[in-house]
Amino acid sequence: ATPDPTHAELALRAVKAGKHVLCEIPMAYNYQEVVELVRAVEGEGVVYLLRQQVRHWPVFRRVKELVKSSFFGEVFYAEAEYLHNIEGLIQETPWRRAQTTMLGGGPHVVDVLQWLIGELVEVFARSLRTISGQVADDFTAALYRSAEGAVGLALVSYGVNRPYSLSIRPYRTRASFEQDRAPWSCTYGLLMKVSGYERLALEEVKAPVASHGGADYLQALNFVRAIEGLERPAMDVREVARVTCACIAALESSVRGVPVRIPEVA
Secondary structure, three states: OOOHHHHHHHHHHHHHOOOOEEEOOOOOOOHHHHHHHHHHHHHHOOOEEEOOHHHHOHHHHHHHHHHHOOOOOOEEEEEEEEEOOOHHHHHHOHHHHHOOOOOOOHHHHHHHHHHHHOOEEEEEEEEEOOOOOOOOOOEEEEEEEEOOOOEEEEEEEOOOOOOOEEEEEEEEOOEEEEOOOOOOOOOEEEEEEOOEEEEEEOOOOOOOOOOOOOHHHHHHHHHHHHHOOOOOOOOOHHHHHHHHHHHHHHHHHHHHOOOEEOOOOO
């Protein structure tokens, strides 16, 4: 993938040329780029899909099914974390010294958070710099409020000294789910009710080339089928826009030190 700040410009060129686009995160770096891309995609009628492969992780898909079935009850709080030490990657790709948290790994966890607690409308965030020589902050804790009043915590860290982990923990009135922080724990977690608990174990997708629990394969398949008109994209362009605006708003909040309303894309 090209450096993060180039994504919107390159995607916009492709869309205006009538091309379907599968873009690495983030979608854009500012609100204006988000608006331009949404209008271009809808105007050209092409498929635009963000490489948000975690939506296809077996554990997240199963939890989402349970959420939709009302198994968990009413939502009131959820956590989503992206813990990824990138100090080695910085040496290979120096542009990452300026990579922001919420527009780097952030879209992964913010999207899942919105998936679990509903549309995000406000955020209050704090950021720190823990990696020597880093230009941008490499740690952010963002507290979101949903339209329904639920609270969600998105945590992103590039300097944490531990193996990679992307995990979720939704807490609801009837049941909760906790995914541990073990590396690549994308196929299992702990499902809890008041009366007891059980392990939610899932099969990985079997495909010729599959990683992230088969998510990469499933996302590519979804992109191709969406182009062929056989199914809807896992995320439409406006869903991508909402997540991106929520990430940009978190960065704005951490700079200003105040809660920030997440703008809607007209």
